[in-house]
Amino acid sequence: MSDIPSDLKYVASHEWIRDEGDGVVTIGITDHAQDLLGDVVFIELPEAGAEFATGDDLGVVESVKAASDVYAPLSGEIIAINGDLEDAPELVNSDPYGDGWFVQLRLSDTTELDDLLDADGYAELCEAES
Amino acid sequence: MGQKTALYDKHLQMNAKLVDFGGWDMPIHYGSQVEEHHIVRRDAGMFDVSHMTVVDVTGADAKEYLRYLLANDVIRLQEQGKALYSGMLNETGGVVDDLIVYLMTDPDVTGEWFRVVVNCGTREKDLRWMADHTAKFDNVALTERPELAMVAIQGPNALAKVASVLSDGRVKLINDLKVFQGLESEGWFFARTGYTGEDGLEVMVPEEYVADFWQALADAGVAPCGLGARDTLRLEAGMNLYGSDMDEKISPLSANMGWTIAWEPAERDFVGRQALEKQREAGVKQKLVGLVLESRGVLRSHQKVMINGEEAGEITSGSFSPTLGCSIAMARVSANIADTCHVDMRGKLVEVKVVKPSFVRNGEKVYS
Numbered sequence: 001m002s003d004i005p006s007d008l009k010y011v012a013s014h015e016w017i018r019d020e021g022d023g024v025v026t027i028g029i030t031d032h033a034q035d036l037l038g039d040v041v042f043i044e045l046p047e048a049g050a051e052f053a054t055g056d057d058l059g060v061v062e063s064v065k066a067a068s069d070v071y072a073p074l075s076g077e078i079i080a081i082n083g084d085l086e087d088a089p090e091l092v093n094s095d096p097y098g099d100g101w102f103v104q105l106r107l108s109d110t111t112e113l114d115d116l117l118d119a120d121g122y123a124e125l126c127e128a129e130s
Numbered sequence: 131m132g133q134k135t136a137l138y139d140k141h142l143q144m145n146a147k148l149v150d151f152g153g154w155d156m157p158i159h160y161g162s163q164v165e166e167h168h169i170v171r172r173d174a175g176m177f178d179v180s181h182m183t184v185v186d187v188t189g190a191d192a193k194e195y196l197r198y199l200l201a202n203d204v205i206r207l208q209e210q211g212k213a214l215y216s217g218m219l220n221e222t223g224g225v226v227d228d229l230i231v232y233l234m235t236d237p238d239v240t241g242e243w244f245r246v247v248v249n250c251g252t253r254e255k256d257l258r259w260m261a262d263h264t265a266k267f268d269n270v271a272l273t274e275r276p277e278l279a280m281v282a283i284q285g286p287n288a289l290a291k292v293a294s295v296l297s298d299g300r301v302k303l304i305n306d307l308k309v310f311q312g313l314e315s316e317g318w319f320f321a322r323t324g325y326t327g328e329d330g331l332e333v334m335v336p337e338e339y340v341a342d343f344w345q346a347l348a349d350a351g352v353a354p355c356g357l358g359a360r361d362t363l364r365l366e367a368g369m370n371l372y373g374s375d376m377d378e379k380i381s382p383l384s385a386n387m388g389w390t391i392a393w394e395p396a397e398r399d400f401v402g403r404q405a406l407e408k409q410r411e412a413g414v415k416q417k418l419v420g421l422v423l424e425s426r427g428v429l430r431s432h433q434k435v436m437i438n439g440e441e442a443g444e445i446t447s448g449s450f451s452p453t454l455g456c457s458i459a460m461a462r463v464s465a466n467i468a469d470t471c472h473v474d475m476r477g478k479l480v481e482v483k484v485v486k487p488s489f490v491r492n493g494e495k496v497y498s
Binding site for chain 1: 158159162163164358362426427428430449450476
């Protein structure tokens with residue numbers, strides 16, 4: 001069973017969201033997602049300052065197995081990207097909720113946070129997919 | 131649930147992630163495909179390849195039968211145990227399968243006999259094809275050997291680590307093995323062959339002994355490796371994968387298998403010969419090349435290869451090369467391709483280098 005921390009929020013496309021307060025969130029992909037992808041070898045992320053609406057393509061994760069789009073789980077502006085992933089994409093496999101984070105977003109609409117799945121909801125979804 | 135090899139319980143014990151592979155439940159990796167790849171390039175890893183199909187070809191006409199069945203010529207096998215890689219072709223010159231054939235000799239049997247190893251995904255088709263082609267011969271018998279499990283131990287330290295778990299007699303046997311040679315020892319078969327571009331062994335083991343053998347190897351420091359790493363290793367080594375890089379519609383001449391066709395002696399008739407001769411005369415329009423992507427991204431099979439904006443072929447196998455740290459691929463393209471071309475990667479045209487389809491041997495980059 002994959003790890004699904006209870007303090008995070010999730011979307012069905014397998015991204016996790018951590019509410020950092022003040023309308024800022026950190027985003028990454030879940031343990032379940034990295035397990036499905038296998039070893040991650042490249043990650044393409046947007047530049048700081050780019051703006052996204054919910055559901056937009058945020059980037060691409062290339063693993064040994066497949067290329068997979070990453071979607072913006074919320075609307076907002078990129079305020080930070082995880083530069084470590086350029087040289088160490090394997091962090092996504094080894095620490096998907098920690099050092100393997102992707103981007104930080106300043107939300108344009110904090111009420112969107114209410115639409116996210118909690119850990120139980122996401123666990124049910126993974127269960128249903130497997 | 132698929133078929134299980136005799137090592138299935140070992141795979142579960144060693145935390146394998148299992149996938150369906152040609153109807154078999156096989157390990158794709160035991161944690162990290164990339165780490166397993168590096169272990170084989172740097173030390174020693176082992177693969178369960180028991181799903182592969184072993185067929186013994188015996189009888190007074192065995193040799194003449196194989197000279198007819200295969201595009202390569204088993205007459206080239208002049209020493210006990212020597213192995214030959216060959217395509218088994220259809221009448222239109224397409225590849226029914228690729229295989230390895232070993233010249234076996236047995237003191238209890240008069241005459242020569244052969245051991246053939248074919249792919250698992252093509253087993254039924256191959257067995258039917260092989261059986262059908264015995265009709266022209268009076269004395270050929272085909273015996274499948276499903277009771278033999280097979281373990282491939284590959285890497286620079288593979289032979290030494292295997293030796294550490296064998297009896298003295300078998301240690302001598304493997305130390306004396308030449309590259310591409312396999313010999314029997316009391317029901318076991320040790321061959322210095324593989325599918326990784328590294329030195330190593332493929333060992334056929336009666337299935338009742340294979341779990342203990344596997345465990346002994348693990349205890350000797352040989353890492354279990356899955357089919358994921360096997361695929362990236364063989365791709366780096368420029369070895370074809372049946373069903374991806376060639377199939378029944380593809381000529382060996384368009385699959386970098388020209389070297390496996392024994393044209394001489396010209397009077398030898400083999401299945402597909404006429405078609406191949408016509409193709410050779412007409413000129414081969416497509417060939418299999420290697421591609422290297424020096425920028426970021428991963429080449430994938432079926433992506434289109436473009437020359438001057440025109441579609442000129444497609445990738446047959448593509449992946450990330452853990453040894454080189456960039457993406458590599460094999461592609462079937464117009465024979466007149468230059469030393470660069472473009473690949474349509476998810477809608478973007480990306481420039482790639484065109485090289486011979488061989489990227490890494492014995493741990494080192496080989497293309498330039």
